[in-house]
Amino acid sequence: SMLQTVIGVGKSQYNGEVPLSTTLRDGQYLLLDPERGKGGTFGAMAITNANHGSSAGKVYTNATNIWGDGKQYVEGGSTTGPNGQTAAVNAMWGLKNTYDALKNVFGWLSLDGRDTSTYIAAHVGRGYDNAYYSDTCRCMFIGDGTYFTSLGAIDVIGHEMGHGVTAATSDLVYSGESGGLNESASDINGEIVEAYARAGGKGETFPEEGNDWQLGTEISRNATPLRWMVRPSKDGNSPDAWSSSLRRLDVHYSSGPNNRMFYFLAKGSRADAAGDYYSKYLVKQPQAMTGIGVDKAYRIWFRANTTKFTSSTNYADARAKMILAAEELYGKDSRESIAVQRAYAAINVGA
Numbered sequence: 001s002m003l004q005t006v007i008g009v010g011k012s013q014y015n016g017e018v019p020l021s022t023t024l025r026d027g028q029y030l031l032l033d034p035e036r037g038k039g040g041t042f043g044a045m046a047i048t049n050a051n052h053g054s055s056a057g058k059v060y061t062n063a064t065n066i067w068g069d070g071k072q073y074v075e076g077g078s079t080t081g082p083n084g085q086t087a088a089v090n091a092m093w094g095l096k097n098t099y100d101a102l103k104n105v106f107g108w109l110s111l112d113g114r115d116t117s118t119y120i121a122a123h124v125g126r127g128y129d130n131a132y133y134s135d136t137c138r139c140m141f142i143g144d145g146t147y148f149t150s151l152g153a154i155d156v157i158g159h160e161m162g163h164g165v166t167a168a169t170s171d172l173v174y175s176g177e178s179g180g181l182n183e184s185a186s187d188i189n190g191e192i193v194e195a196y197a198r199a200g201g202k203g204e205t206f207p208e209e210g211n212d213w214q215l216g217t218e219i220s221r222n223a224t225p226l227r228w229m230v231r232p233s234k235d236g237n238s239p240d241a242w243s244s245s246l247r248r249l250d251v252h253y254s255s256g257p258n259n260r261m262f263y264f265l266a267k268g269s270r271a272d273a274a275g276d277y278y279s280k281y282l283v284k285q286p287q288a289m290t291g292i293g294v295d296k297a298y299r300i301w302f303r304a305n306t307t308k309f310t311s312s313t314n315y316a317d318a319r320a321k322m323i324l325a326a327e328e329l330y331g332k333d334s335r336e337s338i339a340v341q342r343a344y345a346a347i348n349v350g351a
């Protein structure tokens, strides 16, 4: 059959009209992007329609190359095409931007760095309020949401694809301290990729601005994000600093201190009347520190997670390996490696 790559138009829910790389095959268009990934289940990066079931379903097809209607996806509602193409557009835009950010900045291809293609199945379950990565299919699933709106915001997709990168590299065990670090790796990826997309989705460095340091603000109906990176305890469950009891928490809470460490490393810390930088959970209040910038902070974190962490890495081991990664990239006793030490000290690790 004839296979041709074409640029389509996606009318997304969160990012307006976006260009999508699609495929024309036998007279119909597919949400299949042959420029991003090869092999895997569909031979290219794809979006499928789970059609409210639990399996991936088929790749989206359409008679024209205009997808979705840009409206908020409503279950059984007003969006065009099978089960709302708008949710599929959200997914494809998030996946494309995650893929491009990792490729353009790190030369990292798809989940495994070897460009094995992945996909997202949209409309999993009914009114399902979550998104997740599965290492069985090396793919992701997003729900339509009930409390949340369609779980296809860029930081959510970046988070889920981050799980795929971690699974292919350090493979941090998803419980205890390593589980918290696994979750944090995904939160960091989601946030960094979102800012990269907002800045235009091009270039070999991560932009300094554009992060809201909150996960899932766009999918929230009441502007309450899932997680706060600057002060994780705002969610009522996450600690702001490491303690010996952290390992017993749900991984979406034990991620908090490492998220905060990453924020300090990138942007610095200072006294703040609103309490965003100081916390009742801290044994020792963080000393004011100067950040090294988002780009350097993520280079150090990504190198540590993909080349140094093991499946059992805990907070203390993460600190040691982050210092090593900073030394390799920027030199021994560099400003950057000292900043890593200060950022971990600020969450009570290796002070």
Ligand code: ASN
Pocket (backbone or CB within 6 Å): 130, 131, 132, 133, 159, 160, 163, 183
């Ligand atoms: N969205 C969640 C996550 O990726 C799903 C889960 O709890 N596994 O962490």
Ligand code: ZN
Pocket (backbone or CB within 6 Å): 159, 163, 183, 186
């Ligand atoms: Zn996660």
